[in-house]
Amino acid sequence: MEDAKIVDLYLSRDESAISHTAEKYGSKLRQIANQILNDTSSAEECENDTYFEAWNRIPPHEPRTYLFAFLGRIARHIAIDVCRRNASQKRQALFCELTAEMEECVSDGNNVENEVEAKELSRTIGVFLDSCSEEQRNVFVRRYWFFDTIPEICARTGYSRSKVKSMLFRMREGLREALKKEGFSL
Secondary structure: OOHHHHHHHHOOOOOOOHHEEEEEEEHHHHHHHHHHHHHHHHHHHHHHHHHHHHHHHOOOOOOOOOOHHHHHHHHHHHHHHHHHHHHHHOOOOHHHHHHHHHHHOOOOOOOOOOHHHHHHHHHHHHHHHHHOOOHHHHHHHHOOOOOOHHHHHHHHHHOOOHHHHHHHHHHHHHHHHHHHHOOOOO
16 A cells, blocks of 8 residues: 555544554564664564554654655654663663764764754754765665664675775764764764
């Protein structure tokens, strides 16, 4: 079923929207959560929580042309929240490693609390990624959105480990410079 029709089901509060969503995107949503949590049962819970959250957010949102991105963002945030709750008991190395890598680029140690600044930061990162090649964007998004490991990115792209690592390093440096130009203090 097409995304626009699934969104229409949500808007008409038809519960079959959830089953159509699960059929079309369930495995991808579980994969996003599992990459963060590395726990199949927790990933399944995140998937179910994603459907609940989508039910509550549609309306007012109407993601007819970007349903998977909308759902993926929800699933990712839910999984990160679960990871943070788990981290209060025990840190998960991959999540901490990736967070530290990106934090070097986008933070001076203070959290961006102002929603306007957060939107501007998001816009700046989007503009930066638009200026990168498709292969660079794919590697960057696989690493920092989907939390793929370096070996997983290598297997997916056919690039060597050193190429992927140097590509990510250069992109973080480029992102840091782009953020400085836009006035973000690092």
